Amino acid sequence: MSSVSSPEPLLRVRDLKLELVTRAGLRRILADVAFDIGRGEALGLVGESGSGKSMTARSLIRLLPPGARLSGTVDLDSTNVLTLGDRALQRLRGGRVGMVFQDPHAHINPVHTIGDFLTEGMIAVQGLSRSRANRRARELLELVHIDAPAARLRQFPHELSGGMLQRVMIAAAIAGEPDLLIADEPTTALDVTTQSDVMATLLELRAEREMALLFITHDLELAAATCDRTAVIYAGRIVEERPSSILHRDPRHPYTIGLLRARPQIGGRRALAQLEGRAADSVLEIGCAFAPRCTFAIDLCRTKTPIQTSLVDGRVFCHRSDEIAAGGTGGGKVFQDLDLLNAPSSPEERPVLEATQLRKVYRGRRQGRDRVAVEGISLTLDRGAALGIVGESGSGKTTVAKMLVGLEPPTEGAVTFPGGIDVAGRRREGRKQRARQIQLVFQNPYTSLDPRQTIGAALAEALRIHFAYSREERERRVLDLLDSVGLDPGLANRPPRHLSGGQRQRAAIARALATEPTTLVLDEAVSALDISVQAQVLNLLNRLRRETNTALIFISHDLAAVAQVTDYIYVMHQGAVVEHGPTDRVLTNPTAPETQALIDAIPREGWAPRHLFTTDSALPSQPERSSA
Amino acid sequence: MSIPASVPPPALRRHWATNLARRSIAEPGLLLPGIVVALIVLCCALAPWVAPYDPNNVDLANVNSGSSAAHLLGTDAVGRDLLSRLIYGGRTTLLVPLLVTLGAGIAGTAFALTSAWFGGWLDYLIARGFDILFAFPGILLAILATAVMGPGLATMTLALVIAYTPYVGRIVRSEAIRQRNLPYVSAASLQGGSSAGIWTRHLLPNVAPIVNAQLTLAYAYSLLDAAALSFLGLGIQPPTPDWGVMVSEGEPGLTSGHPQESLYAGALIVIVVVAVSIIGNRLADRAEVGL
Numbered sequence: 001m002s003s004v005s006s007p008e009p010l011l012r013v014r015d016l017k018l019e020l021v022t023r024a025g026l027r028r029i030l031a032d033v034a035f036d037i038g039r040g041e042a043l044g045l046v047g048e049s050g051s052g053k054s055m056t057a058r059s060l061i062r063l064l065p066p067g068a069r070l071s072g073t074v075d076l077d078s079t080n081v082l083t084l085g086d087r088a089l090q091r092l093r094g095g096r097v098g099m100v101f102q103d104p105h106a107h108i109n110p111v112h113t114i115g116d117f118l119t120e121g122m123i124a125v126q127g128l129s130r131s132r133a134n135r136r137a138r139e140l141l142e143l144v145h146i147d148a149p150a151a152r153l154r155q156f157p158h159e160l161s162g163g164m165l166q167r168v169m170i171a172a173a174i175a176g177e178p179d180l181l182i183a184d185e186p187t188t189a190l191d192v193t194t195q196s197d198v199m200a201t202l203l204e205l206r207a208e209r210e211m212a213l214l215f216i217t218h219d220l221e222l223a224a225a226t227c228d229r230t231a232v233i234y235a236g237r238i239v240e241e242r243p244s245s246i247l248h249r250d251p252r253h254p255y256t257i258g259l260l261r262a263r264p265q266i267g268g269r270r271a272l273a274q275l276e277g278r279a280a281d282s283v284l285e286i287g288c289a290f291a292p293r294c295t296f297a298i299d300l301c302r303t304k305t306p307i308q309t310s311l312v313d314g315r316v317f318c319h320r321s322d323e324i325a326a327g328g329t330g331g332g333k334v335f336q337d338l339d340l341l342n343a344p345s346s347p348e349e350r351p352v353l354e355a356t357q358l359r360k361v362y363r364g365r366r367q368g369r370d371r372v373a374v375e376g377i378s379l380t381l382d383r384g385a386a387l388g389i390v391g392e393s394g395s396g397k398t399t400v401a402k403m404l405v406g407l408e409p410p411t412e413g414a415v416t417f418p419g420g421i422d423v424a425g426r427r428r429e430g431r432k433q434r435a436r437q438i439q440l441v442f443q444n445p446y447t448s449l450d451p452r453q454t455i456g457a458a459l460a461e462a463l464r465i466h467f468a469y470s471r472e473e474r475e476r477r478v479l480d481l482l483d484s485v486g487l488d489p490g491l492a493n494r495p496p497r498h499l500s501g502g503q504r505q506r507a508a509i510a511r512a513l514a515t516e517p518t519t520l521v522l523d524e525a526v527s528a529l530d531i532s533v534q535a536q537v538l539n540l541l542n543r544l545r546r547e548t549n550t551a552l553i554f555i556s557h558d559l560a561a562v563a564q565v566t567d568y569i570y571v572m573h574q575g576a577v578v579e580h581g582p583t584d585r586v587l588t589n590p591t592a593p594e595t596q597a598l599i600d601a602i603p604r605e606g607w608a609p610r611h612l613f614t615t616d617s618a619l620p621s622q623p624e625r626s627s628a
Numbered sequence: 629m630s631i632p633a634s635v636p637p638p639a640l641r642r643h644w645a646t647n648l649a650r651r652s653i654a655e656p657g658l659l660l661p662g663i664v665v666a667l668i669v670l671c672c673a674l675a676p677w678v679a680p681y682d683p684n685n686v687d688l689a690n691v692n693s694g695s696s697a698a699h700l701l702g703t704d705a706v707g708r709d710l711l712s713r714l715i716y717g718g719r720t721t722l723l724v725p726l727l728v729t730l731g732a733g734i735a736g737t738a739f740a741l742t743s744a745w746f747g748g749w750l751d752y753l754i755a756r757g758f759d760i761l762f763a764f765p766g767i768l769l770a771i772l773a774t775a776v777m778g779p780g781l782a783t784m785t786l787a788l789v790i791a792y793t794p795y796v797g798r799i800v801r802s803e804a805i806r807q808r809n810l811p812y813v814s815a816a817s818l819q820g821g822s823s824a825g826i827w828t829r830h831l832l833p834n835v836a837p838i839v840n841a842q843l844t845l846a847y848a849y850s851l852l853d854a855a856a857l858s859f860l861g862l863g864i865q866p867p868t869p870d871w872g873v874m875v876s877e878g879e880p881g882l883t884s885g886h887p888q889e890s891l892y893a894g895a896l897i898v899i900v901v902v903a904v905s906i907i908g909n910r911l912a913d914r915a916e917v918g919l
Contacts, residue, residue: 436820451834
């Protein structure tokens with residue numbers, strides 16, 4: 001292989017192969033994985049769900065599920081990790097190699113304090129005394145920029161916000177002065193501003209300690225902006241590895257191209273590349289695993305596994321990478337430009353929804369403990385308009401969504417629809433009328449569809465409530481709905497678990513459309529999705545709006561995604577609107593510092609993560625409320 | 629789409645019996661106890677055709693005989709054929725826990741869903757009610773009921789239904805609360821669905837695996853309780869054959885060299901209880917996995 005980091009890399013991985021023996025049979029997770037990480041170097045490993053990126057990370061320290069069969073070589077300096085005994089392996093895990101995981105809540109025991117969590121290893125493994133371990137824990141928390149570390153040590157995990165907890169995880173990972181830090185999607189569960197903050201901490205530590213970093217993420221932009229080199233993995237094989245800036249400018253593998261073009265940019269609305277279909281989740285023995293989704297694919301791709309093409313600055317595994325480099329793409333089109341230009345529809349000046357001075361106060365258990373979640377929001381939505389609500393977690397945007405659709409009654413203010421439909425009531429008639437006006441698409445498509453109901457039955461149920469269709473008409477309408485969100489009619493007979501995340505979210509949108517509402521509210525509806533799947537949904541929303549003139553309220557913490565579908569934006573912070581205006585104006589010329597912070601937090605070329613010093617300082621920090 | 633979606637999904641269109649058979653083969657842990665229970669139930673259901681003698685046919689010339697060609701398992705203290713009595717006795721022994729399970733299942737699930745759906749003070753009331761009932765052993769409740777209503781199958785069944793309702797209800801309530809707070813329930817409500825529709829179409833199917841598992845376990849335990857009550861003379865009354873009654877009637881034999889009656893009846897109780905418990909535990913595991 002064409003190793004870039006010579007002469008002697010810190011980590012040298014060759015021929016890594018991982019198989020998992022499960023009850024369903026043998027699953028091939030990784031094949032021919034090879035890469036180097038030099039001392040102090042950062043390598044980004046990018047892939048979608050199921051690509052094998054986490055398994056690669058876990059293979060390096062042999063933290064694998066039972067039934068795993070691992071072969072190849074993993075040399076850390078000159079130690080082959082794969083042949084280490086249990087004791088040596090354990091020393092390695094807490095010592096030379098540190099690891100940070102995606103979900104800090106799942107990795108810190110909730111009944112122990114932060115102090116216990118940090119000092120446990122120091123006392124047990126390094127043999128420090130309790131007081132020295134405590135002092136060391138305080139130092140570590142300072143290193144990761146946690147204020148009042150002494151007090152934090154006595155707090156429990158649930159008292160800290162997600163971003164802060166993730167920094168505690170980082171502190172624990174660097175406790176053993178590791179040479180290599182493996183960070184497995186450390187920011188995926190966080191919103192963009194917190195992500196920026198955690199990344200800044202991570203990169204600072206790396207620079208200070210000359211620590212090598214293996215950074216695993218599904219966000220190519222984020223990896224490219226923060227790592228020296230980036231490797232893209234698909235179906236258990238690395239498909240391209242290049243210096244980050246070059247990969248970003250001149251991608252050679254169709255999958256890399258797709259990932260880059262699938263991500264909405266802050267610079268304005270554009271057609272997003274749509275990687276159709278479901279990502280393969282196991283190694284394909286013969287042929288290129290990406291071929292079924294690739295518009296460049298030729299017969300050769302299906303019969304022969306691409307071998308490595310060495311480039312001056314990296315390597316790529318694609319039969320057609322030369323042609324792609326030369327600009328000749330055979331089929332002409334790079335990707336299916338489904339909605340070539342997401343031409344904005346023409347909103348009519350006919351309000352479909354009006355909210356006046358919405359205020360929501362959650363009553364505390366004791367007097368004076370009330371919490372104001374939303375403070376005086378008014379908005380008017382015209383038919384076919386698209387409005388965005390952006391803000392960090394806890395800014396009150398989900399509460400606004402709930403009040404708009406009627407899941408939460410506002411404490412003050414009212415939501416009105418034309419024709420004077422009363423949404424405040426919980427009575428059945430009111431709910432039925434409201435259902436025809438407004439529908440909600442939830443964040444998590446895994447829990448917003450009934451697991452025991454087929455997709456077709458879910459759609460038919462909504463139709464049965466509102467329309468007196470005959471059986472045939474209803475079935476035809478179900479197929480129409482599936483078609484309108486780009487789902488195969490055959491999926492009607494399937495339960496949600498047979499669908500991929502993107503398919504589920506599209507099914508959830510189809511269900512919301514079943515009542516033919518004038519307004520669709522999407523509450524973080526693309527946040528939990530892979531970038532390519534997110535692109536499918538964003539493109540779909542633009543098309544739906546154009547074709548059906550449905551008004552959209554798109555709620556997200558990601559300004560880039562919001563910009564992709566909306567004309568007008570409300571920026572929320574701590575329950576209040578801090579800025580609102582046409583999307584283009586807000587993005588190019590923001591007036592509120594909170595808006596600027598959200599814009600700055602979006603990873604892009606030449607971007608550097610920054611600390612936020614605004615919201616994080618109050619001591620008893622509120623954990624982020626789940627927005628689902 | 630990459631999925632060949634036009635092909636009908638393989639797992640959905642099969643006959644229920646085929647599914648059952650496939651599942652049993654895939655799960656050997658379910659197969660053996662399943663066969664044992666099925667055989668015993670079949671025997672008892674077909675008692676008039678299977679049993680060699682009338683279970684109440686007294687033959688004083690042939691008491692406490694051991695196994696013989698005429699009486700495969702021997703006879704009891706008044707010369708009744710033990711095999712026949714066991715086969716007939718299974719009918720009440722197996723029927724009472726079935727009624728108890730059905731009754732407790734319906735009542736427990738209804739209370740649990742009501743509790744989860746309405747929440748607030750109603751939930752508080754039901755949950756505390758469960759706790760209070762749970763504190764009473766079923767046997768004690770049955771003794772009280774017998775004191776008031778007199779012994780018999782109906783009294784025993786009613787008492788056990790009351791005792792087992794919280795057993796089912798508590799578990800189902802916590803699952804129903806979890807399900808009720810999942811977005812799919814909100815989604816159904818936002819679409820204007822009626823509460824009854826949400827209950828029957830969404831909540832019930834999603835708590836069903838837990839209910840099933842819990843009922844299977846309740847069956848095993850209530851069989852044991854019913855047998856104990858009959859043993860104490862508070863349930864099925866002699867001469868009606870019943871395994872619990874038989875354990876009790878065979879008691880004098882235990883000390884005088886004729887342990888067969890108590891032994892056989894006791895062994896059958898143990899076998900059925902163990903087999904059903906295994907099935908119940910398996911179902912509970914699977915319900916948790918979410919299959």
